[in-house]
Amino acid sequence: MRKFSDKTAVLQHFYGYRTFRPGQEALIDSILSGRDTLGILPTGGGKSICYQIPALLLPGLTIVVSPLISLIRDQTLSLRKRGIPAAALVSGMTAAEREAVLRDAAGGRLKLLYLAPERLLLDEFTEFSKRLRVSLLCVDEAHCVSKWGREFRPSYLAVRPFADLLSSGARPVVAAFTATASPEVRADIIRLIGLRKPFCFTSGFDRPNLYYGVMRPKNKYRILILLLKSFRGKCGIIYCRTRAAAEDLTGLLTADGFRAVCYHAGMDPARRESGMDAFISGKTRLIVATCAFGMGIDKPDVRFVIHYNMPGDVESYYQEAGRAGRDGLPSVCILFADHRDVVISRFFLSRIKSPELLREGYGNLTAMRKLASGKQCVRRFLLGYFGEEAPESCGNCSVCGAKTGPEEGPPAGVPDPDLRSDLRALRLRLARERGILPYRIFSDRTIGDLAARRPVRFRELLGIEGVNVLSCIKYGADFLQEIRAWNDCHLILEAAASRISRESRPRPPA
Numbered sequence: 458m459r460k461f462s463d464k465t466a467v468l469q470h471f472y473g474y475r476t477f478r479p480g481q482e483a484l485i486d487s488i489l490s491g492r493d494t495l496g497i498l499p500t501g502g503g504k505s506i507c508y509q510i511p512a513l514l515l516p517g518l519t520i521v522v523s524p525l526i527s528l529i530r531d532q533t534l535s536l537r538k539r540g541i542p543a544a545a546l547v548s549g550m551t552a553a554e555r556e557a558v559l560r561d562a563a564g565g566r567l568k569l570l571y572l573a574p575e576r577l578l579l580d581e582f583t584e585f586s587k588r589l590r591v592s593l594l595c596v597d598e599a600h601c602v603s604k605w606g607r608e609f610r611p612s613y614l615a616v617r618p619f620a621d622l623l624s625s626g627a628r629p630v631v632a633a634f635t636a637t638a639s640p641e642v643r644a645d646i647i648r649l650i651g652l653r654k655p656f657c658f659t660s661g662f663d664r665p666n667l668y669y670g671v672m673r674p675k676n677k678y679r680i681l682i683l684l685l686k687s688f689r690g691k692c693g694i695i696y697c698r699t700r701a702a703a704e705d706l707t708g709l710l711t712a713d714g715f716r717a718v719c720y721h722a723g724m725d726p727a728r729r730e731s732g733m734d735a736f737i738s739g740k741t742r743l744i745v746a747t748c749a750f751g752m753g754i755d756k757p758d759v760r761f762v763i764h765y766n767m768p769g770d771v772e773s774y775y776q777e778a779g780r781a782g783r784d785g786l787p788s789v790c791i792l793f794a795d796h797r798d799v800v801i802s803r804f805f806l807s808r809i810k811s812p813e814l815l816r817e818g819y820g821n822l823t824a825m826r827k828l829a830s831g832k833q834c835v836r837r838f839l840l841g842y843f844g845e846e847a848p849e850s851c852g853n854c855s856v857c858g859a860k861t862g863p864e865e866g867p868p869a870g871v872p873d874p875d876l877r878s879d880l881r882a883l884r885l886r887l888a889r890e891r892g893i894l895p896y897r898i899f900s901d902r903t904i905g906d907l908a909a910r911r912p913v914r915f916r917e918l919l920g921i922e923g924v925n926v927l928s929c930i931k932y933g934a935d936f937l938q939e940i941r942a943w944n945d946c947h948l949i950l951e952a953a954a955s956r957i958s959r960e961s962r963p964r965p966p967a
């Protein structure tokens with residue numbers, strides 16, 4: 458391998474990128490100066506090259522601890538494609554494969570060695586690693602060490618003793634990376650991994666290329682189909698809260714002619730992995746998944762993430778939504794929320810025994826509901842949640858868009874069939890409650906006019922034929938509410954579609 462002395466030259470030669478993203482240089486410089494380092498960058502922020510570039514510039518070997526075998530395979534494969542000598546040591550390899558990797562590592566023919574934390578518990582490996590010249594020990598997805606995190610992995614606790622063991626020779630630099638910004642998790646990482654006087658860098662958590670839309674659709678599936686139709690040909694993730702919900706939705710979509718794979722932790726591993734591969738490679742453009750899907754997966758061109766159910770906490774929402782637009786191009790994050798999602802969340806909470814965790818869980822849910830209420834700029838809310846200041850209004854979320862958008866909703870024309878059937882259903886309900894015949898409320902023709910002209914104010918409602926002052930007083934509020942809800946959803950649908958179709962005009966990454 459050619460020798461490099463300069464980080465920018467490495468970036469250009471191996472990755473083909475011209476400039477660094479915010480934070481990358483500072484983190485690389487810190488590691489190169491020999492200081493322990495903690496990097497907190499948002500999902501898709503570009504953490505990998507923060508340790509891969511030092512690995513190429515430092516003498517000796519870099520060991521990378523990473524939580525999932527699929528991730529490890531992905532990363533080593535893409536490194537090798539770039540001509541970087543990297544290998545993995547994971548379970549399921551043959552003895553011969555394992556020995557070949559160890560031989561390359563000992564012989565100085567490897568720059569990066571990826572492994573899962575469980576490997577650090579094997580005496581055979583720890584004994585062997587004493588013979589290695591390790592310059593950098595890197596812990597990716599470092600939040601897994603914290604019990605506060607959602608992805609606690611006890612074996613991450615083996616990192617610290619391992620670092621101490623390596624330190625019997627020349628202590629390697631220890632670096633940790635995560636996208637989790639909470640102060641508790643950060644403190645845990647420093648303590649439990651044993652970072653010594655680390656340089657800590659937290660980059661801004663704003664992802665300007667993401668449009669955030671929050672909806673409370675009456676009929677989620679119907680709106681989902683409209684979204685998918687306008688996103689046709691693009692790659693996207695649909696998150697469900699439960700395994701059963703993910704399976705059901707995959708089935709429905711398949712029956713309606715959308716090709717989608719399912720992903721959750723309860724599936725047969727072979728089927729799950731092959732579905733994921735199909736999605737990553739672009740063979741299948743839709744994946745319907747639970748929160749089990751996504752950590753560290755580097756698919757740059759995910760154009761939309763739809764939360765079919767509201768997650769239980771803001772942190773999860775932000776991480777999952779953040780899987781859209783890793784390439785920096787305009788992408789869309791849509792959150793569906795309704796009362797049933799709150800009920801599901803409460804059910805999950807009811808199974809928590811520890812009072813402390815229960816209190817935290819309810820706090821998380823309250824914050825999530827506040828976000829989903831759509832009363833505050835979504836971006837401002839998210840950034841505020843992570844302790845960052847943001848302007849009152851971002852102009853790129855459904856809350857800000859609704860304020861600046863056309864006051865009257867989308868241009869009226871032909872009656873929308875879905876809205877018409879919603880208004881008919883409303884008429885039927887009101888008629889039953891009052892024990893009268895539906896047409897006594899509004900005629901079919903008036904309903905059709907309402908669905909075509911979509912009035913949102915009493916004044917406009919009165920302008921519709923067949924609506925008089927009396928019916929306006931009696932039924933106006935109900936009908937206006939129904940039409941406004943429809944308008945809100947459709948404004949977001951249009952905004953989302955226009956964001957993605959503008960995608961061909963690239964914006965510089967965050």
Ligand SMILES: Nc1ncnc2c1ncn2[C@@H]1O[C@H](COP(=O)(O)OP(=O)(O)OP(=O)(O)O)[C@@H](O)[C@H]1O
Nearest residue numbers: 474476477478500501502503504505636753755757
């Ligand atoms: N300086 C850069 N210029 C352009 N693209 C970059 C740059 N740095 C990284 N990228 C690209 O950004 C994408 C995300 O990078 P990476 O996988 O390292 O993110 P991450 O921070 O590890 O995210 P996650 O928290 O999801 O693991 C990758 O496709 C990567 O190639």
Ligand SMILES: [Mg+2]
Nearest residue numbers: 504505597753
């Ligand atoms: Mg990563």
Ligand SMILES: [Zn+2]
Nearest residue numbers: 834851854857
């Ligand atoms: Zn906003």
